Amino acid sequence: MKRPFSSMSSSEKGSSKPKQGMFADIKNDLIAMVGEFIGTILFLLFALGAVQTVATNLSSNESGSASAGTQGGGDLAVKLFSYYYISAAFGLSLFATASVFYRFTGSIFNPNVSLALCLIGAIKPVRFVLVSIAQMVGAIVASAILEGLTPGSLAVNVGLGLGTSKTQGLFIEMFTTAALVLSVLMLAAEKHLLTPFAPLGFGFTLFVVMLFSTAFTGGAVNTARAFGPACIQGFQNYHWIYWVGPTLGALLATAFYMFLKAVHYWKITPGQDSTDESDSPDVATGDNAV
Template sequence: MPKRSAASGLFADIKNDMVAMAGEFVGTVLFLMFALGAVQLTAAAQPAAGAGTQAAGDASGKIIAAFYVSAAFGISLFAFASVFFRATGSIFNPSVSLALVLTGVIKPLRFVLVSLAQMVGGIVAAAIVDGLTPGKLQAGVALSNGTSRTQGVFIEMFTTAGLVIAVLMLAAEKSNMTPLAPISLGFTLFAVMMFSVQFTGGAVNTARAFGPACIAGFDDYHWIYWVGPTLGALLATAFYVFLKYVHYWRVNPGADSTEEEGSPMQEV
């Protein structure tokens, strides 16, 4: 079999990167369009609210709205991550892309291309929701309930770290759990947003915050949604590197095995 030349190999890599870029753009648009549409619905149902992700009204109404928005994002991520998982890895998030390039899962060129696709996808998704729904776009993120900017940064950092470590351990790491990664990531996003949505709007994704801001305007603390998720990606990456360094798979060997021989008390 003839060896592949360096030029043909480079061309194939660039072609694959462009396909990944296109897939990430479409996937991000679909993921965020339906999720942001749910936020817009929540805002329409409670016109006294500010940003759509922060609910107005009594305590029960806020809890229901937080649950609804968080579930919408989690289910949308599960749905479209399942569709694009084999094609692009279903990243849909520049912070996840950052963690993947730092751990060597993707190369720098793909990181730049898919991150650009995700940011543009966020803008397009917000523009579609703005065009298809009545009234002004209210699907952005904002600090609320007395959350300070410092608190906002750390909330976004820890929630993003939770999502990124899930991506690294369930999708980047290959095991029997890998085929189930999309549903696991959907539940992870749902869980972290249940905490953050009423404090920061639950961005957990710079593209998610940036897209609506391009349509509806930027707050003077918009930088929170860049710094927080980036720090979260770095934190999760550092923890993942630590786990690999200590050979975590030796701590609980066979945890993902489906072989009956691995069960305890075989001779009883």
């Protein structure tokens, strides 16, 4: 097979590659930054829009500019339904927007996920910084747009509820974020037959962890999600838990992922994502038993 023709000598190629590669990386990082900015706006605009819908209908946005829209009002049934409504909205919004941007930027929309991807080497430090900035600014823009589009005061802040302490809230945010980050690492960073369907896994994971955490912490699971509305509504004195908790969660998920890679997890139960009929268990002989 013939190699593509090139008029450049091997020495010229070698000298030009680093420069071309450097500019290509910067260009790609900046494009990814723009994509994450737009994607984060869309993801949070629709997700936070659901929170605002609940807050408006339950008139919970009358308690002040720093009110937490994720703490529903009304009787127990109404509260439970509002938690489910908000959790479903976030999960579906992430699935929808991630499906659109997945082949473009990886559909991160979360600086804690970006941190984990940087730590495992999936993205470089420069891209991590750029997309994290884009995600934080995108969250502010989404909150500002939502305030302009809906009546009444913005009421989409996260907040501790049901008597949850700061320590409890911190660890709830840590474990829920760890679950979301792990879904990204195992479904998107790892390449296998389920990788093309990773956005569906992201959405379901976010939905599930928010079913647990929304009533207690507001279900941030994302520092940008907590930071954007707070810039419009105001910061609670415990806002720091939405930075520390998700960051610890990203580190926990990364550590577990690295452990799985170290023990060659794919060899523990081989052929799990195989579609080859020959990999099916041989009932007669039991040859395929683990």
